[in-house]
Every structure is written in C-alpha cells, then in structure tokens.
Amino acid sequence: MQYLSTRGRVNGLSFKQAVMMGLADDGGLLLPAEIPRVNSGELEAWSRLAYPELAFQIISRYATDIPAADLKDLIDRSYATFTHPEVTPVVHRDGVYILELFHGPTLAFKDVALQFLGNLFEYLLRQNGEKMNIIGATSGDTGSAAIYGVRGKQNINIFILHPHGKVSPIQELQMTTVTDPNVFNLAIRGTFDDGQAIVKEIFGDVAFKQRHSLGAVNSINWARVLAQVVYYFYAWGRVHKDTSCKKINFSVPTGNFGDIFAGYIAKRMGLPIDQLILASNENNILSRFINHGDYSIGEVRPTPSPSMDIQKASNFERYLYYLLDGDSRALRKAMEDFNRDGKLEFSAEQLHSVQNEFAALTVDNEQTIATIGDFFRRTDYLLDPHTATGVHAAGKLGSGRYPTVCLATAHPAKFDQAVREATGREPQRPAGLAGIEQREQRCEIVDADTAVIKAYLAERAI
Numbered sequence: 001m002q003y004l005s006t007r008g009r010v011n012g013l014s015f016k017q018a019v020m021m022g023l024a025d026d027g028g029l030l031l032p033a034e035i036p037r038v039n040s041g042e043l044e045a046w047s048r049l050a051y052p053e054l055a056f057q058i059i060s061r062y063a064t065d066i067p068a069a070d071l072k073d074l075i076d077r078s079y080a081t082f083t084h085p086e087v088t089p090v091v092h093r094d095g096v097y098i099l100e101l102f103h104g105p106t107l108a109f110k111d112v113a114l115q116f117l118g119n120l121f122e123y124l125l126r127q128n129g130e131k132m133n134i135i136g137a138t139s140g141d142t143g144s145a146a147i148y149g150v151r152g153k154q155n156i157n158i159f160i161l162h163p164h165g166k167v168s169p170i171q172e173l174q175m176t177t178v179t180d181p182n183v184f185n186l187a188i189r190g191t192f193d194d195g196q197a198i199v200k201e202i203f204g205d206v207a208f209k210q211r212h213s214l215g216a217v218n219s220i221n222w223a224r225v226l227a228q229v230v231y232y233f234y235a236w237g238r239v240h241k242d243t244s245c246k247k248i249n250f251s252v253p254t255g256n257f258g259d260i261f262a263g264y265i266a267k268r269m270g271l272p273i274d275q276l277i278l279a280s281n282e283n284n285i286l287s288r289f290i291n292h293g294d295y296s297i298g299e300v301r302p303t304p305s306p307s308m309d310i311q312k313a314s315n316f317e318r319y320l321y322y323l324l325d326g327d328s329r330a331l332r333k334a335m336e337d338f339n340r341d342g343k344l345e346f347s348a349e350q351l352h353s354v355q356n357e358f359a360a361l362t363v364d365n366e367q368t369i370a371t372i373g374d375f376f377r378r379t380d381y382l383l384d385p386h387t388a389t390g391v392h393a394a395g396k397l398g399s400g401r402y403p404t405v406c407l408a409t410a411h412p413a414k415f416d417q418a419v420r421e422a423t424g425r426e427p428q429r430p431a432g433l434a435g436i437e438q439r440e441q442r443c444e445i446v447d448a449d450t451a452v453i454k455a456y457l458a459e460r461a462i
C-alpha cells in the first residue's frame with residue numbers, strides 16, 4: 001500500500017514512512033492511494049473475530065510493509081491494556097446500541113489508536129536506532145491518551161499543548177500528573193484551534209521537523225484514523241449477530257472529524273453503513289456544512305463537551321479530497337481560500353453528495369445536559385456529555401429502519417460536573433482515577449505563539 005498527500009506534492013510513501021511523516025511535507029494530510037474493499041464472505045468471517053484479531057485483519061491491509069508476526073505482537077500488546085475483555089464492547093439500552101470506547105488507560109476512544117501508535121513508534125524507532133520528539137495539540141482527550149501511549153518509552157519525548165482552563169479538571173489532571181521525564185505539558189493561552197494551528201505550522205517548517213525528528217499523535221497521523229476504523233467493523237459484527245440486520249447506522253460525536261472519517265473509510269471498504277450521523281455541539285461548523293453547505297468559521301464557544309470545542313476540523317481536508325474527486329490542485333485552492341476567508345462555498349451538486357454520505361445535527365448545551373439526565377432516568381446508564389450529543393442526534397435523525405450504534409467516546413467520570421448537573425449523581429470513578437487530585441503535577445503556562453513553542457521544544461528535544 002502506498003500513501004499520498006491530499007495536496008498532491010507527496011506520494012509513493014510506504015505505511016512506515018507515512019506514520020513517521022505525520023503531516024505531509026507539502027502541508028497536506030496523508031491518505032492511502034486506494035481503499036481496500038472487503039467482500040461479504042470476509043465481512044461474515046470478520047464478524048466472529050475477537051477485537052485484536054479483527055484489528056490485525058484490517059490494519060494489515062494498510063500496513064503492508066510490517067511483517068505479520070510483528071504487527072500481531074504490536075496489536076496484542078496494545079489491546080492488552082484495556083480493562084474490558086472485549087476491548088470495545090457494545091451494550092444495548094432503551095433501543096440504542098452503545099459502542100463503549102472508553103475502557104483504555106485514559107478512559108476515552110483515543111486510547112484505541114494511541115496505545116497502538118505508541119507501540120508502533122517505539123517499534124519503528126528501535127528498528128532504525130532513531131529518536132522522536134512528538135508535538136501534539138489536545139482539547140482534552142488526545143493529550144492524556146498520547147502521553148499514556150509513550151510515557152517512559154526510550155528515545156521519545158512528548159510535548160502536548162492544551163488550552164489553558166478549557167479542558168475538564170479530570171482531563172487536565174490526567175495529563176499533568178504524568179511526571180515522567182519524557183513528558184512535557186504546555187497549557188497555552190488560547191483555544192484548541194490555536195494549538196492545532198501551531199502544531200501544523202511547526203510541522204510545516206520541514207527543516208525544523210527534520211532537525212528534531214518530529215512525530216505526530218493527532219489524527220493528522222494516518223495510523224490514528226486507521227486504528228479507529230476497526231471498531232466500526234467490530235460493532236457491526238456484534239449488532240449483526242444480535243439482529244441479523246442488513247445495514248447499520250452510526251451516530252458519532254464530532255469535533256476534529258477524525259472519528260466519523262474513520263467510519264466513512266469503513267463504509268468505503270464495504271461495511272454496510274446506511275446512515276452516518278454527525279453530532280456537533282454548539283461549535284457546529286460541520287453540521288452547518290452538512291445541512292446547509294455553510295462551511296464558515298465561528299468563535300469557539302464553551303460547552304459541556306469541551307473536547308468538541310473545535311472550529312477548524314483537521315480531517316475535513318481528507319474528506320474534501322474525496323469530495324473533489326482527488327483533484328489536489330482544487331484542494332490546494334480550497335484550503336488557501338479557507339485560510340484567507342474563513343469560509344468555503346459548495347455547489348448544489350456537491351452538497352447533494354455530502355448529504356448522501358452524512359446526516360447531521362447541532363446539539364446545544366441544554367439538550368446535551370437534558371439527554372444525560374433523561375437517558376439516566378430511563379436506563380440507569382450514565383452518558384458522558386460527548387456521547388450524549390450522539391445519542392440525542394440518533395434519536396432525532398435515526399431512520400429506525402436499521403439499528404443505530406452510538407459511539408460512547410468517553411467515560412462519564414471525566415466530565416463529572418456535567419453529569420452532576422444532569423443527574424445529581426456522582427459518576428463512579430474507575431480505579432485509574434483514584435486519588436488523582438493528590439498526585440504531583442507538572443505543567444507550564446505559555447502564550448499561544450509558534451516561536452515560543454518552537455524554542456521550548458528545541459531546548460528540550462532529544
């Protein structure tokens with residue numbers, strides 16, 4: 001399998017090269033040159049596999065330059081850290097299927113890809129005797145998942161930018177209480193979008209990137225999206241077994257467009273997805289785009305689902321590449337227009353094609369809190385506020401023709417304030433959070449300034 005950039009000036013990369021490059025050197029995002037198709041016999045056989053076996057089947061189609069035995073070992077070690085034997089179990093409550101993605105070390109769906117990516121980086125660096133300095137931005141969950149993916153690993157330093165005061169207290173503690181010498185937490189005075197823009201700008205300085213062997217843990221990195229494709233197939237297997245359904249719907253809480261883009265890739269591989277429902281919080285550029293073709297940037301608003309407080313959805317560029325039929329020149333122009341004007345316009349034909357792929361809903365703050373409360377009263381099951389946006393959207397947009405799976409992207413204990421407000425209950429804390437407030441913390445508050453972050457990194461890079 002070869003990889004190419006959305007912007008058309010990088011191509012012919014192997015999987016290993018794509019993983020190490022992170023952001024393409026032409027500023028674009030990497031994609032596989034083709035998407036492998038799965039036939040109905042394979043789909044049937046895959047629906048009986050345990051999670052690590054299924055992950056191997058899917059990832060090996062894209063990671064064709066990693067020997068099978070090595071890949072199996074990486075996958076097995078990555079999912080052995082999950083506390084549920086099924087890794088990502090599906091539960092059924094009140095007519096809704098919930099795909100629980102929060103049984104990893106940091107209690108969010110990010111662990112599914114970042115446990116794997118951490119091990120993959122270590123494996124690739126060891127092969128070549130190289131080192132890496134990871135730079136990443138987080139709105140709350142990627143940060144701790146990436147830190148836990150690489151803490152204490154040889155030859156890797158990690159620098160994570162989070163928006164100061166804009167992540168939940170537990171999310172902040174999950175990052176700042178990891179005091180291993182290879183971990184650097186920077187709270188920036190700004191938003192997640194500022195942090196993500198800084199990361200992309202730093203990667204855009206290719207000489208700096210090469211000098212410091214920079215690595216990407218955000219969904220900028222294709223391996224992140226790839227590992228997230230697996231659980232769509234896994235959920236299909238479980239729900240199909242239960243219902244013999246011909247097709248399936250997914251409802252996905254969305255911010256940076258990575259998770260739902262993984263579902264879109266699963267569909268292109270042949271997974272029989274009928275509806276892909278995108279749930280936005282009040283930062284709703286993506287649902288405005290899908291419903292009205294209005295892709296225009298707004299102010300970031302605080303919501304009960306802070307990890308989705310994002311305006312510039314990174315993976316939108318990957319989808320746009322497909323929407324423009326792989327025309328990299330048109331893609332480059334669109335990205336230039338967007339960076340200049342803060343908006344993009346689409347033809348009626350393009351909008352029609354978007355609406356064939358996705359349904360979308362904006363779920364406001366009040367509806368999010370109400371959904372947590374209502375769902376708890378009906379089912380005794382606690383949703384986290386991100387998951388609640390997806391459950392709400394599924395209730396409004398799900399056709400009822402096929403079962404709908406809602407992606408539970410985080411454990412409610414990470415957002416205890418919203419859960420208390422909605423239910424008056426304290427979410428039960430998983431063992432990993434016990435006494436977290438009492439642990440030592442390490443974090444520096446800095447300006448959201450690329451030059452400041454570059455200087456900080458250069459001084460501490462390995």
Ligand SMILES: Cc1ncc(COP(=O)(O)O)c(C=O)c1O
Nearest residue numbers: 141255256257258259307386409
């Ligand atoms: C808990 C949670 N839910 C949903 C999302 C949205 O996922 P994505 O950014 O891949 O669209 C995020 C952030 O990425 C998150 O942390």
Ligand SMILES: N[C@@H](CCOP(=O)(O)O)C(=O)O
Nearest residue numbers: 138139140141142218219256
């Ligand atoms: N919600 C994310 C934002 C970063 O997204 P990523 O999937 O590109 O890493 C977070 O929790 O940090």
